[in-house]
Amino acid sequence: MIIPVRCFTCGKVVADKFEEFRREVRQGEDPAIVLDRLGLHRYCCRRMLLSHIDIIDSFMAFATSELVEET
Amino acid sequence: MEITIIRKQDDAIHFLLEGAHVGFANALRRTMLTRVPSMSIDEVLILENTSVMYDEILAHRLGLVPLVTKLDDYNLPEECDCEGKGCSLCQCTLTLEKEAGDQDMMVYSGDLSSQDPEVMPATEGIPLVKLAPHQTLILEAYARLGTGLENAKFQPVATVAYKNVPLVSVDKSKCNQCGDCVEVCPKNILVLEDDVLSTQNTLECSLCEACVRVCEPGAVTIDSKEDSFLFKVESTGALPPEEIVERAAEILKERIGEALDFANSL
Ligand code: SF4
Ligand code: SF4
Ligand SMILES: [Zn+2]
Ligand SMILES: [Zn+2]
Numbered sequence: 072m073i074i075p076v077r078c079f080t081c082g083k084v085v086a087d088k089f090e091e092f093r094r095e096v097r098q099g100e101d102p103a104i105v106l107d108r109l110g111l112h113r114y115c116c117r118r119m120l121l122s123h124i125d126i127i128d129s130f131m132a133f134a135t136s137e138l139v140e141e142t
Numbered sequence: 143m144e145i146t147i148i149r150k151q152d153d154a155i156h157f158l159l160e161g162a163h164v165g166f167a168n169a170l171r172r173t174m175l176t177r178v179p180s181m182s183i184d185e186v187l188i189l190e191n192t193s194v195m196y197d198e199i200l201a202h203r204l205g206l207v208p209l210v211t212k213l214d215d216y217n218l219p220e221e222c223d224c225e226g227k228g229c230s231l232c233q234c235t236l237t238l239e240k241e242a243g244d245q246d247m248m249v250y251s252g253d254l255s256s257q258d259p260e261v262m263p264a265t266e267g268i269p270l271v272k273l274a275p276h277q278t279l280i281l282e283a284y285a286r287l288g289t290g291l292e293n294a295k296f297q298p299v300a301t302v303a304y305k306n307v308p309l310v311s312v313d314k315s316k317c318n319q320c321g322d323c324v325e326v327c328p329k330n331i332l333v334l335e336d337d338v339l340s341t342q343n344t345l346e347c348s349l350c351e352a353c354v355r356v357c358e359p360g361a362v363t364i365d366s367k368e369d370s371f372l373f374k375v376e377s378t379g380a381l382p383p384e385e386i387v388e389r390a391a392e393i394l395k396e397r398i399g400e401a402l403d404f405a406n407s408l
Contacts, residue, residue, distance in 0.1 A: 090269070128272070
């Protein structure tokens with residue numbers, strides 16, 4: 072849905088690096104170089120960013136700003 | 143026992159521990175992982191959440207945000223005078239209030255405001271949730287000290303790892319300078335210069351033994367020093383890495399003392 076806060080395997084915080092990663096990769100930078108520069112050296116952390124797909128934007132197409140009463 | 147600091151960064155420390163048993167090295171590692179306390183959000187009161195994210199997921203994400211911890215300012219709830227009910231000595235309240243305007247808005251960990259200015263998210267850029275136009279999020283979060291023994295979110299470290307100090311040696315009389323080992327080494331430990339094979343940065347060697355397998359005359363040998371350990375401690379930002387090591391050593395000493403007292407009382 073949204074980038075996980077930490078790496079599932081080792082617990083390093085990865086969420087704060089995702090936006091920069093996505094921006095630079097979209098600009099055509101090699102993902103491997105961006106990951107190295109962001110300090111994600113282990114492959115467990117690297118796959119967190121590499122394999123992530125943000126789908127919160129698709130959910131937001133159905134968003135309301137009303138409080139939904141629970142039934 | 144001797145400790146030499148090899149490299150120190152803001153969030154990580156590399157040190158060499160010499161003259162210790164592997165049991166001690168592992169005890170130190172496990173103490174850093176599970177016994178050194180740090181602050182984390184443990185309870186969240188959601189007052190309003192019209193975002194697309196469920197309250198539970200949001201609370202879970204908040205729990206994982208590392209908070210800068212001042213260990214001397216707070217008590218562990220079970221050791222506090224309030225007997226774990228929660229008071230200002232063992233609990234810190236953080237609040238978050240955001241409403242999106244006409245645009246989508248990302249809510250970050252930096253948007254949390256804390257009652258204690260010292261206890262703040264270690265990194266401000268963690269996206270928590272994205273709000274669609276006019277959605278609101280109002281919540282109150284209660285942070286407390288805890289240990290990794292209870293929940294991994296309380297671990298002050300992302301990873302603590304150690305390896306034995308590698309010993310890379312080349313038998314010059316057997317070596318025919320073919321260069322195969324130089325090519326295969328992923329860490330560039332072996333260098334061939336002017337027909338002499340030498341080694342560099344041997345501490346970086348990962349003990350993969352790829353060089354041994356490729357060397358036909360059997361000139362390279364990889365060994366490790368049994369009583370020397372290279373530690374790598376990577377902090378989440380909750381505590382400075384050197385403080386994690388110091389605290390872990392103190393806690394370990396105390397626990398060993400307790401065990402000895404008990405053994406002596408038998
Ligand atoms: S064991 Fe691996 S890392 Fe170490 S020198 Fe040989 S090839 Fe390089
Ligand atoms: S592979 Fe063996 S023989 Fe070839 S350069 Fe390396 S040590 Fe010497
Ligand atoms: Zn990882
Ligand atoms: Zn208390």
